[in-house]
Amino acid sequence: MKIIFATQNKGKAKEVKALFENSPFEIISLYDLGNNIDIEENGNSFSENAFIKAKAIYNIYKESVIADDSGLAIEQLDERPGIYSARYAGENCTYEDNNLKVIDELKDFPTPHKAKFISCAVFYDGKNEIEAFGELQGKIINEQRGTNGFGYDPIFIPDGFEQTISELDFDIKNQISHRAQSFNKLKDKLVNSLLG
Numbered sequence: 001m002k003i004i005f006a007t008q009n010k011g012k013a014k015e016v017k018a019l020f021e022n023s024p025f026e027i028i029s030l031y032d033l034g035n036n037i038d039i040e041e042n043g044n045s046f047s048e049n050a051f052i053k054a055k056a057i058y059n060i061y062k063e064s065v066i067a068d069d070s071g072l073a074i075e076q077l078d079e080r081p082g083i084y085s086a087r088y089a090g091e092n093c094t095y096e097d098n099n100l101k102v103i104d105e106l107k108d109f110p111t112p113h114k115a116k117f118i119s120c121a122v123f124y125d126g127k128n129e130i131e132a133f134g135e136l137q138g139k140i141i142n143e144q145r146g147t148n149g150f151g152y153d154p155i156f157i158p159d160g161f162e163q164t165i166s167e168l169d170f171d172i173k174n175q176i177s178h179r180a181q182s183f184n185k186l187k188d189k190l191v192n193s194l195l196g
C-alpha cells in the first residue's frame with residue numbers, strides 16, 4: 001500500500017523511509033513527487049500541526065498520507081522551543097542559528113539542562129485519523145558536536161549515551177528517537193486498522 005509522507009525535511013524523510021522498510025507500506029516522499037509546497041503550520045499542538053500537514057497533502061493527491069510534527073522541549077526554558085522548534089531563531093533561520101540561540105538562553109542555568117524531543121506521527125486517508133506519540137529524553141550541552149542528523153541533534157545527548165545524536169550512527173538514532181517510537185506505534189496501528 002502506497003503512503004505519501006508529507007515532509008520537506010530530508011532528514012525526516014530518510015528516517016521514516018527506513019522505519020517502514022520491510023513493512024506492507026511503501027513510503028513516497030514529497031521529494032519523490034517533485035512537490036516543494038510550503039504548508040503553514042498554525043496549530044496549537046504537535047497533533048494539530050501534524051494533521052494540518054497530512055490533510056493539506058491529502059487534499060492535493062487524494063491518497064493516504066502520513067505526517068509528523070516534532071520539536072524540542074527544554075525544562076529550564078518552560079518547554080520551549082516546543083512547536084516553534086523549526087523557526088526558533090526567526091524566519092529563514094538555519095539549524096545552527098537555533099542551536100546557538102538555545103545555548104545562549106541556557107548559559108546562566110545550572111547543568112544538566114534536561115530536555116526531550118517529542119514527535120506526533122499521524123495518518124489521514126480522507127476518513128481515518130490515526131495518531132501516535134514518541135519521546136526521547138536527554139540533555140542539552142553548551143557546544144555543537146558531530147555532523148550526522150539535523151536540527152538540534154548536535155546539542156542533544158540522549159539519556160544513556162555520552163555522544164550527541166550528531167555523533168551517533170544513523171541506525172542508532174533511528175532505533176531510539178522520538179520519531180522512531182511514534183512511527184513504529186503508528187505502523188502497528190495502521191496494520192491493525194487497515195490490514196487487520
Ligand code: IMP
Pocket residue numbers: 009041068069070071072085086087098117149150151152153177179
Ligand atoms: P517540523 O518539521 O515542523 O516538525 O519541525 C521540526 C523541528 O524540530 C525541526 O526543524 C528541528 O528543528 C526540530 N526537530 C524535530 N525532530 C528533530 C530531530 O530528530 N533532531 C533534531 N531536531 C529535530
